Amino acid sequence: MELLVEGLTVARGGVPVLENLGFRLSSGQVLVLRGPNGSGKTTLLRTLAGLQPPLAGEISLPPEAIAYGAHADGLKGQLSVAENLAFWASVYGTRDIERALVDMNLVALRDRPAANLSAGQKRRLGLARLLVTGRPIWLLDEPTVSLDAASVALFADAVRAHVAAGGAALIATHIDLGLDAAIFDVTPFKADPDATAGDGAFDEAFL
Amino acid sequence: MIALLIRDLRLTFRAGGGFGLGLAFFLIVTVLVPFGVGPESALLARIAPGILWVGALLACLLSLDRIFQLDFEDGSLDLLATAPVPMEGAVAMKALAHWLTTGLPLTLAAPFFGGLMSLPTAGFLWVFVTLLIGTPALSMIGTFGAALTVGLKRGGLLLSLLVLPLYIPTLLFGAETARRAIMGMEYAQTFAILAGVSAGSIAILPFAAAAAIRINLR
Incomplete structure (x- = not known):
């Protein structure tokens, strides 16, 4: 590879x-x-x-x-942290979002709408997306x-x-x-x- | 791709998603037209199929610029383009989501709103059937227009101007089929053309729209 x-x-x-x-x-x-x-x-x-x-x-x-992480995180404010992540996981054909939530310290925020996150928390969610892509x-x-x-x-x-x-x-x-x-x-x-x-x-x- | 459809539907139904906007607009048109043209029920009954069709078409137009613009602004469109989902499929799902949240509710509501317009009894069925066959074309053509204007700030005006002429065949054959069927005239030909416009749009436009998005993302 x-x-x-x-x-x-x-x-x-x-x-x-x-x-x-x-x-x-x-x-x-x-x-x-x-x-x-x-x-x-x-x-x-x-x-x-x-x-x-x-x-x-x-x-x-x-x-x-390739998994691409851009300036913008591509988050939907009306969806919760877990829903945002689960969407990208199923787009990439993976299922497990728990590890990504743990690794990016988002477990406590999982049911919070993404619109209510701070800038840094949004970024962490954006980076957690990379973990669920399963791309090398x-x-x-x-x-x-x-x-x-x-x-x-x-x-x-x-x-x-x-x-x-x-x-x-x-x-x-x-x-x-x-x-x-x-x-x-x-x-x-x-x-x-x-x-x-x-x-x-x-x-x-x-x- | 199913995930994309579910996400889009969920976003539309949640607060601020804009579900009901088209439906409310459609209701306003059908309530206001009888005030505008007067209480002659014979006249109203004659123009009812056409007004219902025009109202549904304009209501459809209202929500078109949301199809890709929000995804473009928050960066999800870039990420979708790099995801293992064919852009053609994503576009088709977006159009389907638009139809399920706009075209289908309008179709289901049209017979009820027709009552406000003294629509003849036969018309209830035929306005419903022609809208059911025709609104998928409206959503698909609109998705194509939205794809063409996706990178533009305030692209709504350009989008309407681009899409309106493309909507004319659907409107023409949809309203004409409903009118002929209500008057008891031969309607098979116009109905076939309406179905053809729909089938053709669904077959061709996802590819055109996907190409337009790829160029706009560069």
Whole structure:
């Protein structure tokens, strides 16, 4: 199980942001993405998650391997914590949400509507969603936003357990998670924004 | 995919979900029209099928922009797109959920509201039947329109303008079938076309809507 990226060029709004980028992520590894704001970390993660096509390059990964954790947690305020989690569990064809609730310290909140959670609690629920996907490769976009120190430690433990079980994680973050992780700085791959983003593609005109 | 349907239904029925909005609007239209056109029951009976159809169509239109917009705003649409659910299936479930919470209640209510419009007795059955066959097309076409406008802020106006012309065949053949059946005329042809519009929309539009969402999420 391995994520291999070669010669990848990604664009946001039709403008290339990162070009000719490559790395390898094998099971048991954590790779931390670094780079200043606007350097294209989110765009890279969205491309790897399959939400947008790359401009150039190859992404090779096993099918059905990716769990994507975005800035937004995708929670429904009217549903309870357990209902939110159970929904995603059944979408991914898993059933057990208890472990995820325990791991993210949400047991006491399980019947609380998600709308009444604090920002940090919502984030914890968003991260608990990753645990119920059962997917080996986690792509995480600033997972620790609005988490307190104890919750960051909780999250780091969850990543450690995931990796120890043969998973892998690619995490865009600005803080030190205390993980045994390789650092991948995207700054050297910054694309020239004036270069044209491939011509002829019909949808470019609308972006 | 069933999980998605159940979640959508649950969200609609919970507080703030907007269930009943379409139904209330439909009731208002059918109550107000007799005031507007006067108390002539012969005239009312003649226009009743058409008014019921127009009312149901507009009530359907009201809730369309909620289909994808809320999921887009809270990020669930991105997560759904990366989940092991085909987008076509997710779109079809969204349309089904919309129909179950809008089209079906409107269909069931139409015969009762028809009473307010002096709908002839034969009309109760035929307004019900044509709406039952026609409203799935309204939900599916509306879902397609919602998919096209999903990323736009205040896309509701554009959505209505896009969807209204696409609704015309359904309205035309739905109301015409009901009118002909009530007057005792030959209705098999228009009824077949109405059913065809519905079946065609359900067969084709999930794919078009899924493609539109994929482009809008980029």
